[in-house]
Amino acid sequence: MDLSDVLDVSKLIEAFFGKKPDVAIASQRVVFGTSGHRGCAFETSFNESHIVAIVQAICRYRAARGIDGPLFVGRDTHAVSGPAFYVALEVLAGNGAITMIDTINKFTPTPAVSHAIIEYNRGRANGLADGIIITPSHNPPEDGGIKYNPPHGGPAEIGITSWIEAAANKLLEANLRDVRRIGKNAAEIRVLPHDYVETYARQLASVVDLDIVRSAGIRIGVDPLGGAAVNFWKPVAERFGLDLTVTDSTIDPTFRTIPRDWDGQIRMDCSSKYPMQRLLNIKDRFDVAFANDTDADRHGIVTPNGLMEPNSYLATCAHYLGNVREHFEGRKIGKTIVSSAMIDRVAKALGTTIVEVPVGFKWFVDGLCDGSVYFAGEESAGSSFLRTDGSRWSTDKDGLIAGLLAAEITARTGKSPSDYFAGLTEQLGQTFYARIDKPADKQMRAKLSNIAVDTISNKTLAGEPISRKETNASGNGAAIGGIKLSTEKGWIAARPSGTENIYKIYAESFLSDDHLKALQIEAQKILEHI
Numbered sequence: 001m002d003l004s005d006v007l008d009v010s011k012l013i014e015a016f017f018g019k020k021p022d023v024a025i026a027s028q029r030v031v032f033g034t035s036g037h038r039g040c041a042f043e044t045s046f047n048e049s050h051i052v053a054i055v056q057a058i059c060r061y062r063a064a065r066g067i068d069g070p071l072f073v074g075r076d077t078h079a080v081s082g083p084a085f086y087v088a089l090e091v092l093a094g095n096g097a098i099t100m101i102d103t104i105n106k107f108t109p110t111p112a113v114s115h116a117i118i119e120y121n122r123g124r125a126n127g128l129a130d131g132i133i134i135t136p137s138h139n140p141p142e143d144g145g146i147k148y149n150p151p152h153g154g155p156a157e158i159g160i161t162s163w164i165e166a167a168a169n170k171l172l173e174a175n176l177r178d179v180r181r182i183g184k185n186a187a188e189i190r191v192l193p194h195d196y197v198e199t200y201a202r203q204l205a206s207v208v209d210l211d212i213v214r215s216a217g218i219r220i221g222v223d224p225l226g227g228a229a230v231n232f233w234k235p236v237a238e239r240f241g242l243d244l245t246v247t248d249s250t251i252d253p254t255f256r257t258i259p260r261d262w263d264g265q266i267r268m269d270c271s272s273k274y275p276m277q278r279l280l281n282i283k284d285r286f287d288v289a290f291a292n293d294t295d296a297d298r299h300g301i302v303t304p305n306g307l308m309e310p311n312s313y314l315a316t317c318a319h320y321l322g323n324v325r326e327h328f329e330g331r332k333i334g335k336t337i338v339s340s341a342m343i344d345r346v347a348k349a350l351g352t353t354i355v356e357v358p359v360g361f362k363w364f365v366d367g368l369c370d371g372s373v374y375f376a377g378e379e380s381a382g383s384s385f386l387r388t389d390g391s392r393w394s395t396d397k398d399g400l401i402a403g404l405l406a407a408e409i410t411a412r413t414g415k416s417p418s419d420y421f422a423g424l425t426e427q428l429g430q431t432f433y434a435r436i437d438k439p440a441d442k443q444m445r446a447k448l449s450n451i452a453v454d455t456i457s458n459k460t461l462a463g464e465p466i467s468r469k470e471t472n473a474s475g476n477g478a479a480i481g482g483i484k485l486s487t488e489k490g491w492i493a494a495r496p497s498g499t500e501n502i503y504k505i506y507a508e509s510f511l512s513d514d515h516l517k518a519l520q521i522e523a524q525k526i527l528e529h530i
Contacts, residue, residue: 007141007254009079015041016080016144017048023172026442030054030168032161033497034360036147038136041080046136046144049172051087056179057167058132058148059095061160067151069129070098072116072194074108076135076228076294079253080144084134088146089191094180100129100194107228107251109296110135111384111398112196117153118392119199135228135295138269139500141255154365154395200400201236206387208404209412210240216411220244221289221302222403223279225268226255229296229400242407245286247279262437268293270300270399271310271381280307288410288417290403297397298381301406303416311340311433314377316421317385317402318343320409321375322350327390334364334376337473337480338435338493338506343377345428355475359495361397363476368395379435379506432516433508436524440503445496447530448503449481455530461487462518485526490515492523503527 021028021044028044030037030053037054039045062068071092075081092099100116102108113131120129128151136145148156148164156164171179204210213220222244224230230249237244250257259277261267269275270291279291279302289302301308308316318333334355335343347354355373357363361382367373371390377383382397385405393401406417413420440448453469460466464487471483482495490509497504505523509516 006256007079009253012041012079012142013083015047016083019044019047021045021047021049021172023169030165030172032165035137035155036145036161037165038139038143038145040142041144042142046080048083048087049176050168051084051146052091052176052179052181053168053171054146054164055088055091055132056095056171056176057164059092059097059180060167061164062097062130067128067130069120069124069127069151070100070192072100072113072120072129072131074102074110074113074131074133074135074196074228074295076109077107077226077230077251077253078136078139078144078294079141081134084144084146088132088134090183091179091181093182093190096190098190098192100192103193103195106231108133108196109228109232109292109400110396111297111394111400112200112232114149114153114394114396114398115200115203116194116196117149117151118395121151121153133295137295138267138293138298140265140267141253149396152365152369152395154368155360155362157362157365197232197235201232201239204236204401204404205240206389207385207393207401209388209408210242210404212411213404213407214241217243218288218407218411219286220407221247221279221282221286223247223289223291224249224296225258225270225275225291225293226250226252227268227292227294227296229292232296232400247282247289270298273307276300276302276307288406290406292399292403296399299383299399299402300381301403301417303418305416305418308418308421309433310381311342311379312421313381313402313406313417314339314379314383315342315346315424316409316417317377317383317405318375319346319350319424320405320413320420321385322346322352324412325374325388327388328374328386331374331386331390332367332372334367334373334475336360336363336378337470337484338495338504339377339379340431340433341491341508341510342424342428342431342433346424349428357473357475358478358480363473363478365395368392429510431508431510432513434516434520436505436520437497437502438505440496440501445501445503448494448496448527451483451530453483456483456485456526458485458526461485461492462490462515462522464489490519492519494523494527
């Protein structure tokens with residue numbers, strides 16, 4: 001193994017505490033993307049000052065909105081998540097907040113924090129809890145991230161993140177002069193232990209049928225990809241008597257054992273065949289296997305047939321749950337505008353409605369809260385769904401229940417999720433979907449995120465008339481931060497990543513793989529001229 005480019009953790013931590021952002025430089029300011037603020041300490045975009053400013057801004061937001069319950073705080077296994085976690089606790093303590101951290105001070109997945117907030121707030125009108133998760137998701141080892149979940153338990157909506165972002169940058173501009181922070185040894189720090197594993201695990205049977213999984217003897221393989229879920233699986237397996245094997249329990253902030261992604265980078269992306277290779281190599285040992293990213297809000301499903309394409313599994317989940325959960329009848333399916341039209345076909349077959357929104361799980365929170373949406377998913381392998389009785393479970397993405405649902409599907413139907421999806425394509429027709437990631441500088445990302453419909457003068461797409469041009473989602477009218485062009489036989493879409501220096505080209509053909517390639521080629525040509 002070539003270790004020449006393995007992360008030097010000590011230098012990263014030194015940069016985290018040593019580098020100070022210059023707010024006159026745009027890349028060093030606080031910027032909330034689709035899932036919180038992310039950056040790298042080496043590039044002075046995720047440093048101690050950023051955490052201090054963001055957490056102080058969150059405290060001011062809480063005070064302004066009368067949120068005075070405990071604050072559930074979680075973190076993943078990235079190298080800077082630990083230092084950022086302790087800095088956050090000091091600022092929270094300085095503002096008099098009561099914080100709830102893991103009982104044994106271990107890592108905490110995003111869905112466990114979301115679930116804890118919901119459970120604490122159940123039946124309460126006052127003293128509501130909220131949460132902070134320190135994670136850059138599947139991003140490379142040198143990155144860091146922080147996100148805020150208000151009392152509904154899901155990702156904060158744009159109005160909240162914009163408020164926090166503006167307040168944090170003002171604090172940075174003032175050299176953090178008005179920050180309230182208590183030192184590490186201060187007696188005033190109010191940190192309480194919370195058993196995230198127990199709280200989450202004891203109610204899993206209310207959202208996934210684990211009795212049928214156990215009875216069927218389904219052999220499950222799980223690769224946490226070095227992430228925060230590593231300590232969850234043994235207690236879950238023991239509680240429910242599951243034949244579940246954690247295939248790799250290594251915790252290493254360099255993530256050097258994770259196979260490199262398509263571009264040579266280390267990413268804990270469970271939807272990519274490259275980092276998933278080590279689980280794919282042993283797939284025949286299990287009836288079904290899955291992995292999660294570092295904060296366990298995403299899923300990657302592996303069957304004896306290989307790694308499922310995320311959209312295929314989303315369609316499978318929506319169809320299966322719509323058929324077997326009696327309390328889901330009459331409720332809707334949530335999807336993002338760049339997710340596969342196969343999900344629309346599933347909704348039509350079930351006689352239900354699609355709610356199509358921009359990318360970002362925050363757009364699904366209201367539907368999951370009021371129960372009008374029984375399943376919500378986005379093409380980047382993030383989803384959540386209601387408990388079997390139709391009440392809310394997690395209003396953030398939950399890769400843990402997504403993986404366990406694959407085992408339930410296998411146990412109940414006698415088919416792997418991939419075979420189940422094959423049956424759907426026989427019934428509803430096959431589509432051909434792909435996403436291409438391209439490097440993008442700041443200027444390109446800005447152009448694409450603010451693109452107007454009339455910017456695209458093309459009348460046809462892969463030889464077919466363009467029937468619809470969209471820069472806003474039909475489900476809620478919100479801007480998609482990009483553009484989607486549709487014909488009767490397929491569609492393309494493009495948008496910049498909210499977390500990395502890339503833009504994404506999505507395409508789906510209702511005809512063939514060759515037609516899909518033609519759509520992709522034309523999409524790239526169109527984007528070259530914006």
